[in-house]
Amino acid sequence: MSLADYQLPLPASSGTWTYSPDRLGPAWNASYTGETIWPYGDSYKSGQGSFYFRTQAASSRVGLDFAGTGLRLCLTDNSATYTVTLNSTVIKPTVVTNDGGCKGLGASQAILIQDLDFATHTVDLLITGASPSQDFQFFGGILETKILSSTVxxxxxxxxxxxxxxxxxxxxxxxxxxxxxxxxxxxxxxxxxxxxxxxxxxxxxxxxxxxxxxxxxxxxxxxxxxxxxxxxxxxxxxxxxxxxxxxxxxxxxxxxxxxxxxxxxxxxxxxxxxxxxxxxxxxxxxxxxxxxxxxxxxxxxxxx
Known part of the structure; x- marks a missing residue:
């Protein structure tokens, strides 16, 4: 049986991403691009724009385990510094602006991790230079993979x-x-x-x-x-x-x-x-x- 190419958008709110030290806490919090006020107490609010997680912490991480051939990480870094590791090895991926897929998730930049062997991989995005004046915004990513099928x-x-x-x-x-x-x-x-x-x-x-x-x-x-x-x-x-x-x-x-x-x-x-x-x-x-x-x-x- 042949393999068919498939792309899966994974917004920042997806449960497939792991955030550390915590998904919600001192390091990471969540918002929408069209909002300036966070919900509070037991009230739930519908957001305007695109959902994202942001960090102003000096050290934080977001990662994904996946089986596939590539991954686009969607972000707006606001000049905060970060490092990307693939399978525990630091890499220097291509960073582009106005990527169609990431723009659809609300991001202004895309980190391209491409041409991987079709296997299980771990990607970690380590943010080391965020601050209140340089908050790092993460919008999710787009998985490139294959499925065991002649058609999808x-x-x-x-x-x-x-x-x-x-x-x-x-x-x-x-x-x-x-x-x-x-x-x-x-x-x-x-x-x-x-x-x-x-x-x-x-x-x-x-x-x-x-x-x-x-x-x-x-x-x-x-x-x-x-x-x-x-x-x-x-x-x-x-x-x-x-x-x-x-x-x-x-x-x-x-x-x-x-x-x-x-x-x-x-x-x-x-x-x-x-x-x-x-x-x-x-x-x-x-x-x-x-x-x-x-x-x-x-x-x-x-x-x-």
Whole structure:
């Protein structure tokens, strides 16, 4: 079977990026290009313009693990200094302005990492010279990869698909809602903080070369694909988000059956709640299966 080229936009709000020392905290905070006031308290605000993370810290990092042949990092550096590492080696990539893909995410510059072997890579962007007068703005990136397929086709799995294994009985963890802008008008979400079946959603599928799980915003969560665990979060600092990739894998065998599970739980995150499923009084951490304008749970690839 041949390989087909594929590009996947990954905005800064995507759960696939890792921010350190924290996604939201003293080093990084989130905003929109058309906003000057941050949300506060329990209020959630719709932003104008493009979503981005910014840092004014003397040292911070954003990174991505991916399988692919290239990556464009989208940013506005405001003359802050930074270093790029690829697979733990410092590189000097090409930096361009007015890149079409990054401009679409709101950035003025693009770091081009190209012509990689199709394999698993780690890219880290280390910001070492930001300050209140030189804030570094990160808008995400565009992944260049290949999938095991002669053609690229899509199949969207809605949150109401009957093959989702979600507990929807009265009093269960998952609640349902409807609204304009949602795919087929529906949404599913849970705020039960637990790693058992009450707070999980599972789907088994076959015939896909890639899987993309989208959400309009979740806090800490865990995804298990064929026994491999990934933990992340999509905390947005009380900004309302459109649909964003919370998890992807572009290296699946379409001849095999695959199982993906989403849980509203991260054992390493002590902010959200307790193992018994109860939330801390000062937190409300939820995981959502929903979309706004974009696809919710999408398979890409061969024969589906």
């Amino acid at each position: 086709s899509n199949k969207t799995i809605d949150d109401r698909d009957e093959d989702w294994n979600i507990l929807r009985k009265s009093g269960s963890a998952w609640d349902e809602s409807t609204g304009l802008g949602l795919y087929q008008g529906t949404a599913s979400f849970t705020c039960i903080w637990t790693d058992d079946a009450r707070g999980s959603a599972t789907y088994t599928f076959k015939g896909a070369s890639a899987v993309l799980l989208n959400s309009a915003g979740s806090d800490s969560f865990t995804v298990i694909l064929d026994g491999q665990t990934t933990v992340s979060n999509m905390a947005s600092g009380n900004w309302l988000l459109n649909s964003n990739p919370m998890f992807f894998n572009t290296n699946l065998d379409p001849t095999q059956s695959h199982t993906i599970t989403l849980m509203n739980y991260d054992a390493e995150d002590k902010r959200c709640g307790h193992q018994d499923g109860t939330l801390r009084d000062d937190q409300s951490c939820c995981t959502r299966l929903r979309i706004s304008e974009h696809l919710n749970f999408m398979f890409k690839g061969h024969n589906i």
